[in-house]
Amino acid sequence: MAEPVIARRGTGERGVEYRAMALVSAAHFVNHFQYLVLPPLFPLLKAQLGIGFVELGFALTVANIMAVAAQLPVGSLVDRLGSRRMLVAALVVAGLAFVGFGLAPSYPHLLLMMVFVGVANSVFHPADYAILSANIAPDRLGRAFSVHTFAGFIGNAVAPVTMLALVAAFGLNAGIVMSGLLALAAAAPLALARGTDSAPAISPGYAGGMGGGLRLLMTPAILGLTAFFALLSLSGTGISNFSVVALTSAFGTPLSLANLALTAYLTAQAFGVLAGGFVADMTRRHAEVAALGYGVNALVVLAIGTIGFDAAPLLAAMACAGFLGGLIMPSRDMLVRAAAPPGMIGRTFGIVTAGFSISGIIGPLMFGWILDHGAPQWVFGASVIVMAVTAIVAWIADRRATARRMMPVRAAASAD
DSSP states (O other): OOOOOOOOOOTTOHHHHHHHHHHHHHHHHHHHHHHTSSGGGHHHHHHHHTOOHHHHHHHHHHHHHHHHHHHHHHHHHHHHHOHHHHHHHHHHHHHHHHHHHHHSOOHHHHHHHHHHHHHHHHHHHHHHHHHHHHHSOGGGHHHHHHHHHHHHHHHHHHHHHHHHHHHHHHOHHHHHHHHHHHHHHHHHHHHHOGGGOOOOOOOGGGTTHHHHHHHHHTSHHHHHHHHHHHHHHHHHHHHHHHHHHHHHHHHOOOHHHHHHHHHHHHHHHHHHHHHHHHHHHHOSOHHHHHHHHHHHHHHHHHHHHHSOOOHHHHHHHHHHHHHHHHHHHHHHHHHHHHHSOTTOHHHHHHHHTHHHHHHHHHHHHHHHHHHHTTOTHHHHHHHHHHHHHHHHHHHHHHHHHHHHHHHHHHHHHHHO
16 A cells, blocks of 8 residues: 555644544554454354354455455545544444344354454554554654554453453353444544544555556565565464464363463563564564574474463463564564565555455464364464464575675675
8 A cells, every 4th residue: 555645733742642542542452352352252153153163264264355355445545535534434334243243143144244344454554554644743653653553462462351251241142242332432532533634635656546556566576575474474373363272172271261371472462562672673683583583482382282281381381472473573574674675665564464364364264174174283283384484484585685785785896
């Protein structure tokens, strides 16, 4: 997606900044919370709907297919109609989708819900960053982005335990309805905050319309970065979406403990992101950081998948895996930034987020197939393999990029 052209207004007013950051972070929290509403409930949904894990995984795949398909047109609408309006619409659509499924649960309704959820998901990143860029002073924008990302991870972290508590107290269907009402509650103050909107604008990158956006997306450099992001995201999909089922099936881990372990993983991941920002600023050797982090993380996840840990070691291992996964993310972003073509950094980061949805298409079907074939430990095994491949790819890609950067220097030296 092209970089939005935004008319900056009142960026020196701290009150406006805090309000914009709070509203956008709340929306991002809800978006990530809803992403993990269903996976912790898979065993209950499987029994209620009479379907298998492949069918449940396919429902997640539907949402990601819709997110990929909607990304370019939604990005254009964000620039044309204004980011706040689109963000409010996304929260309302996603909220009503969860409410509707909770009131009338069935597998066809689940698939229909995920269609709307997928379209809504494609709005959040372009709209969130447009609002923050329009309201936050440049010297504080980086910190605002980090708070925004942290809020999303906290949404992931609290969702499993929260949903388990809601379902235990009010029932499965009522818990799903409440998750939808949360999105509607977040939409209400955002709908009233007219002063925080980014001005509707058309950036130069959209001058060619949708055709220009597609041509930008189809360049080899952008496609390569998108595939790289997809591989990175896939490495954590099995743990975040299927570790609860894998732990309960492989080791007889109680459902409450498995969900608590997932919460420990996601919470530690959120704090790992904050720590990773300092690591990324302290070194230029981002490929080494990513490769080392993924290598150690692969060993931790391998231990989780092969050893039947008791409660305390399981929580510690899952927290360690989550922290390492978060620690790597800023270095991952720096690798993508370094590999981006000149003058295309903003557009590159806009488009490569489609890699998250691409991994969301592949991951649920792959891990669901593993579970349906009675091999729950291979949820962790497959994640380990992807982590190892990711570490190798990061290392090789960085070596090649370094070699390309050194070619002009060597040519000049030989000429002298």
